[in-house]
Structures are given as C-alpha cells and as structure tokens.
Amino acid sequence: MGSPIFGTLAEIYLQFFEQLIIKQWMEIGEITYYRRYIDDIIILFDQNKNCEDSVTNYMNNINKYLEFKLTEEENNNINYLDLSIHRNNNNLQGIYRKPTQTDTTIHFTSSHPLEHKIAAYNFYINRMLTIPITEQARQQEWNTIHTIARNNGFPLQIIHNLKNKLILQTQKTENTLTQTPRRKWITFTCYSPIIKQSYQLIQKHRLKHSISST
Numbered sequence: 001m002g003s004p005i006f007g008t009l010a011e012i013y014l015q016f017f018e019q020l021i022i023k024q025w026m027e028i029g030e031i032t033y034y035r036r037y038i039d040d041i042i043i044l045f046d047q048n049k050n051c052e053d054s055v056t057n058y059m060n061n062i063n064k065y066l067e068f069k070l071t072e073e074e075n076n077n078i079n080y081l082d083l084s085i086h087r088n089n090n091n092l093q094g095i096y097r098k099p100t101q102t103d104t105t106i107h108f109t110s111s112h113p114l115e116h117k118i119a120a121y122n123f124y125i126n127r128m129l130t131i132p133i134t135e136q137a138r139q140q141e142w143n144t145i146h147t148i149a150r151n152n153g154f155p156l157q158i159i160h161n162l163k164n165k166l167i168l169q170t171q172k173t174e175n176t177l178t179q180t181p182r183r184k185w186i187t188f189t190c191y192s193p194i195i196k197q198s199y200q201l202i203q204k205h206r207l208k209h210s211i212s213s214t
Contacts, residue, residue, distance in 0.1 A: 021062060031055070041068070042080045083131070094137030095127070095144075103144075108153035118162060121149065125163050129170060 014036070022034050033044035043055060052072055059068040071078065077086045077093060084093040097103075105120040106112050128141045149159045 017062070017066075025058075030058075037081060040081055042078075042085075082127070094133050095141050103148045103151065105148065105152045108155070108158075117154075118158070121145065121154070121159055121162055122166070124148070125159075125166055129163075129166060 018034075018036070022031075025031055026034060029046070030050055031043050031045040033042070035042050045055060052070055056068060056070045060066070073087070077084060079085070079096040082096055084096040086093040106117045108117060110117060124141075124145050128138055128145070133141070145159065146156060149156060
C-alpha cells in the first residue's frame with residue numbers, strides 16, 4: 001500500500017495540475033466543464049471544437065506517470081459516481097449502482113446502536129430526496145431502498161419514519177433560508193484610516209462583526 005502520505009501527495013499534485021493545465025484549458029474553450037472526485041473525472045466539451053480522442057491524448061501526454069482511461073457516453077447517457085446522467089433533459093436519469101454492489105448494510109438484528117444501523121438508509125433516502133432525478137426514477141429508488149431494507153431485516157415502518165423525518169428537516173431548512181436575510185460582509189485592511197470610524201459605527205448600530213488576522 002505504501003506510505004499513508006502518498007494519497008495526500010497525489011491530491012496536492014492533481015490540484016496543482018488542475019490549476020496549471022485544466023483551468024487554462026477551460027479558459028480557451030477546449031472544454032466547458034470539469035469536475036473530479038478523487039480519481040473519477042467528468043469532462044464536458046463542445047463536439048464542434050474537440051473530440052474524445054484529442055481529450056484523452058492531451059490528458060495522457062501531460063505526465064507520463066498519469067494515465068487517463070476514457071469512458072464514453074452511450075445513447076446520450078453516462079454513469080458518474082453514483083449518478084446516471086442523461087444530457088437531453090433537465091434531470092438526472094437516476095441512481096447508478098455498479099453491478100458488483102451487494103447492497104449489504106448492518107443487519108437490523110445486530111447489536112450495533114440504531115444510529116449506526118440506519119446510517120446507510122439515512123444516506124440513501126437523503127440522496128433520493130435531494131438530487132434532481134425524475135419522479136419515475138425517484139419511485140424506483142424508493143422501491144430499491146425497500147428491497148435493501150427487507151433483505152437486511154429492517155421493518156419498513158422504520159424506513160418510512162426516517163423518510164418523513166428527512167422531509168421535515170429539508171422543509172425546515174428551506175424555510176429558514178427563505179426567511180433569514182442574507183448577510184453582507186465588508187473587509188477593511190488593518191492600516192485603513194476609516195477602521196476606527198467604522199468600528200464606532202458598528203458598535204452604535206449593534207451590528208454583528210468579525211475580526212480576523214493573517
């Protein structure tokens with residue numbers, strides 16, 4: 001496995017590589033979108049300006065120790081991480097699970113704390129509720145969660161209660177965001193002549209403020 005620091009060094013290098021190469025590549029319009037999660041990358045580009053082979057060759061010629069393997073879309077659809085993305089509509093196609101996934105969670109009869117046992121379902125349901133998938137895909141995912149829960153000994157009432165709890169939390173968060181006014185921040189340098197006057201103004205009107213140093 002090597003030293004534990006290798007993963008950190010790899011991440012540092014990839015961020016340097018993205019700032020040096022990818023940022024410039026996007027600025028000149030060779031690609032329009034780039035996102036990476038650890039070693040999984042999704043790239044969008046205009047087919048009138050670029051093609052799959054040129055993207056792959058360019059990436060693989062940057063550093064001989066880096067090898068990028070291309071996965072092309074099929075029927076306007078591509079799987080990235082746990083999502084199935086379709087580029088001809090405004091919604092994600094649905095949740096993607098690899099064929100090797102077993103859908104095994106901590107069994108309900110286990111002696112683990114309940115918080116541990118429902119953690120996976122908390123993630124599954126929250127993902128189902130928050131990402132922009134179609135209603136058909138959402139119902140299909142809900143059925144899949146039911147199947148996973150039954151196979152791991154969970155009473156479905158617990159899963160339904162968890163879903164209702166997460167829906168209420170989401171609604172509460174949305175209401176808070178719409179009712180709470182956005183904060184406006186202004187930064188003053190430490191040598192500015194108006195610092196003292198500004199501080200007196202802040203104190204007079206009892207405004208919230210934060211002081212930081214570098």
